[in-house]
Amino acid sequence: MALDQSFVGRTYPPTPPYEVGREKIREFADAVGETNPVYTDREAAKAFGHPDVIAPPTFVFAITFPAAGQIVEDPQLGLDYSRVVHGDQKFAYNRPVRAGDRLTVTSTIEGIKSLAGNDILDIRGEVHDEAGEHVVTAWTKLVARAAEEA
Amino acid sequence: MTAKIAYDDVEVGTELPAQTFPVTRATLVRYAGASGDFNPIHWNEKFAKEVGLPDVIAHGMFTMAEAIRVVTDWTGDPGAVVEYGVRFTKPVVVPNDDQGALIEVSGKVAAKLDDNTVRVDLTAISAGQKVLGMSRAVVRLA
Numbered sequence: 001m002a003l004d005q006s007f008v009g010r011t012y013p014p015t016p017p018y019e020v021g022r023e024k025i026r027e028f029a030d031a032v033g034e035t036n037p038v039y040t041d042r043e044a045a046k047a048f049g050h051p052d053v054i055a056p057p058t059f060v061f062a063i064t065f066p067a068a069g070q071i072v073e074d075p076q077l078g079l080d081y082s083r084v085v086h087g088d089q090k091f092a093y094n095r096p097v098r099a100g101d102r103l104t105v106t107s108t109i110e111g112i113k114s115l116a117g118n119d120i121l122d123i124r125g126e127v128h129d130e131a132g133e134h135v136v137t138a139w140t141k142l143v144a145r146a147a148e149e150a
Numbered sequence: 151m152t153a154k155i156a157y158d159d160v161e162v163g164t165e166l167p168a169q170t171f172p173v174t175r176a177t178l179v180r181y182a183g184a185s186g187d188f189n190p191i192h193w194n195e196k197f198a199k200e201v202g203l204p205d206v207i208a209h210g211m212f213t214m215a216e217a218i219r220v221v222t223d224w225t226g227d228p229g230a231v232v233e234y235g236v237r238f239t240k241p242v243v244v245p246n247d248d249q250g251a252l253i254e255v256s257g258k259v260a261a262k263l264d265d266n267t268v269r270v271d272l273t274a275i276s277a278g279q280k281v282l283g284m285s286r287a288v289v290r291l292a
């Protein structure tokens with residue numbers, strides 16, 4: 001069943017702050033095979049002008065995607081998550097995420113489309129630091145595949 | 151933020167050093183833990199096949215994380231990335247053997263933009279198939 005168009009434009013409350021830990025960045029960098037010392041060595045990060053170690057560019061998805069859970073799991077929206085695949089992902093950075101950041105995410109439904117029985121949901125997550133400065137915007141396209149014919 | 155590469159030294163068509171990234175089941179388990187994405191399609195063969203996949207597949211976000219390394223290893227400073235987006239076109243199928251899969255990534259400068267930024271278009275291939283579409287990054291050079 002097509003999702004309710006009236007949800008387009010709906011913004012959900014900001015998430016509680018996620019504190020970015022240095023060891024969490026190291027764990028993530030290791031998991032994707034990164035060897036750039038800017039992720040693990042504060043001096044190496046400083047040499048590039050960063051106040052502390054920074055996170056790999058896609059790290060922030062581990063914060064924005066759970067935040068999008070507010071939408072994905074909204075019973076009023078009624079998305080069938082068991083049929084969802086990740087279609088597109090985009091980020092626009094004001095600055096890299098870094099150790100010590102306390103980040104909140106404000107998620108908005110940017111679009112709902114129905115195409116060949118598939119529901120396509122566009123979610124925008126605005127990530128801000130503790131001072132209220134914008135850090136990064138994440139756009140996530142989720143596709144709920146049509147249920148098979150009974 | 152200081153990239154190693156100077157804006158004046160690149161032209162449209164400049165190729166970035168290509169890289170090949172291996173991915174095994176162990177890689178996926180590790181990525182699941184680090185990212186918090188425990189969807190069983192990334193580690194449970196039985197579950198993956200039940201939902202119609204050929205086998206366990208890599209997290210799209212893992213592939214996305216590998217592809218940008220071609221750009222960040224080139225610039226030196228990952229903080230130079232201004233924008234990065236991909237479309238997940240095909241899954242990276244990861245067999246349960248000693249080899250796993252390979253993700254081959256190449257990139258080239260597609261456009262020179264304002265403020266010392268360039269757009270890099272990336273190509274990511276696994277098992278002969280393009281696994282990312284519209285894979286583009288905007289980076290600020292020195």
